[in-house]
Amino acid sequence: MTALPTLIDYAAPLPPARVLPDSKARWDLDPSRAAVLVHDLQEYFLRPFDRACPALTTTLDGTARILAAARAAGVPVFYTAQDGDHSDRGLQGDLWGPGMRAVASDTAIVPEVAPAPGDRLVTKRRYSAFAKTDLAEQLAAAGRDQLVITGVYAHIGITATALDAFQREVHPFVPADAIAAFTHDQHVRALDIVADSCGVVTLTDAVVGRLAPVAEESGWEAVVRDALTRALPAAALTSALADPEADLFAVGLSSLKAFELLDDLADAGVDIDFGELVRRPTLAFLLEQGRMPAQR
Incomplete structure (x- = not known):
């Protein structure tokens, strides 16, 4: 009988250090399935x-x-x-x-x-x-x-x-x-x-x-959701999605992640000043910015 090991410590075999094995299956992940x-x-x-x-x-x-x-x-x-x-x-x-x-x-x-x-x-x-x-x-x-x-x-x-x-x-x-x-x-x-x-x-x-794509049919909402997925811890994202007026900094957004979030949104075509976000740090604010292209 062998007990569990102790002090497991290794780096996962990931790119670029190691190429992933080529999967025989060619299935595409579908969020609806x-x-x-x-x-x-x-x-x-x-x-x-x-x-x-x-x-x-x-x-x-x-x-x-x-x-x-x-x-x-x-x-x-x-x-x-x-x-x-x-x-x-x-x-x-x-x-x-x-x-x-x-x-x-x-x-x-x-x-x-x-x-x-x-x-x-x-x-x-x-x-x-x-x-x-x-x-x-x-x-x-x-x-x-x-x-x-x-x-x-x-x-x-x-x-x-x-x-x-x-x-x-x-x-x-x-x-x-x-x-x-x-x-x-x-x-x-x-x-x-x-x-x-x-x-x-x-x-x-x-x-x-694949689960949260920046899809054409979803528009700006999908862009913001995808950016927030990268910027927020899982529990914080759940809170933000449940309450669009929740303070993103209060639920877990750091200043560093906020800048990364704004960079992602700028890459999608909407520039938002960090000071504007600080004044109203909510999902609702971010969603509004993509709906006002003429003012940006």
Whole structure:
């Protein structure tokens, strides 16, 4: 029986240092067909990582960005989490021992990617998120046959879930910078298996771009939403979208991110002075600026 490792610390195999494997599947991610699955990002499973581990920090950041884009686009979000119930541990107990305890310090989903109202929790019993759960039925009921999978561990549960999704006619999409394994080599192996046999290996930027695209039919609202997705933490974006008059600085926009936000909007054709934003730092203000081209 092997326990979880300790002090996991590696950099994810990402461009430009490493080219992503070429996926045999050529599916396009479609927001009307997609759901997001946050896989096992619980305190117990992240405790083995050095909290400064580059692979972990990119996983949490990438997952948060994907969540923000999904929620803004109305894409369903699912979480897997074990609950510390050992009554149905099965063969996993032979390999990993009793696992987590039924206490919040083990079972809690880490705050960086915490569930929001409306997200759905799937209690997980095996490697695959589909095994002994109703995830497949929930996806079907929501009319979703594509699944973006983020979290840990890339070479175990995420690979098993991607393979299982494929066999259930669900398209798996795995962002290489939003998953983490025990080691660099195991991360590489997970990406290779998915790309070779069951899904699309991609990156967070590509997923966010597909879930919350700057689309012609959505106009300026989509431009602003996409820029805010890059500038705000996930929880702050949810607050801003829910209340267009909310103070963006109060909910989490930093001055540095504000300048980046204004640069993005300028690239889209609307120049907004930082001082104007400071005087009225709201989503409603930003939306108004794109509707007044003659005054700019």
